[in-house]
Amino acid sequence: MADAHDMLFRTLADPTRRAIFERLCRDGEQTVGALTARAGVSQPAVSKHLGLLKQAGLVRDRHEGRQTHYSAQLGALAPLIDWTGQMSSFWQSRFDDLEDLLKRMDQ
């Protein structure tokens, strides 16, 4: 669990890499060429970033002819989103209010 977090954080720590990932989240599947045009770095650099994103499970590649298309894998973020943690906090705070209510209620 901690390792998975570390890997995600490390991978997304780089601003250029994060920008590439955000772009894939926002705009959907892209080729390396299209990403390079917007990334402000060379194509080999973009490819390297994509390789690291892929290692972390954050992107998936799909080969079509001579082009490689990359897409964001939001599922990889699941450990960070922690829905269960959010809901636990929600219910804890509801239970606080329930406790208050029980004190005010008639028997």
Next chain:
Amino acid sequence: MNETSTETRTVVVEREFAAPPEKLWRALTQPHLIQEWLMKNDFKPVTGHRFNLRGDWGGVLDCEVLAIEPNKALTYTWDFAHDDAAFSLKSVVTFTLTPTSTGTHLRMEQSGFRPDQKQAFGGARHGWQQFFANLEQVLARTD
């Protein structure tokens, strides 16, 4: 990680209240009391009754009573429908009341989406900014 990513997620919150089960049951099943601690609602303690929970934020949850056992257990669905599947959520909430020597032990279990489904990310967009804020904090600490 892969193991859990295909399973339904469950949240369990438990607490002991200094009140008998009958009193706690009223707070769980009477609309004006539910409103006081949870949300505005049109709940009825009848199996199959469909109702809404309306949050202060404007969100409306679609619910249906699945099972009811007075003073002991209550189960209803807790769904949030949205045109964009990324925002929607399907889950089931079960309250279980157990009398204790000093009051009642209340257990709330909410079972929800599987993280590999698109609706798993009901909180994802909402949490997006939070996610990056967290990321920045972590990075600030690791230097």
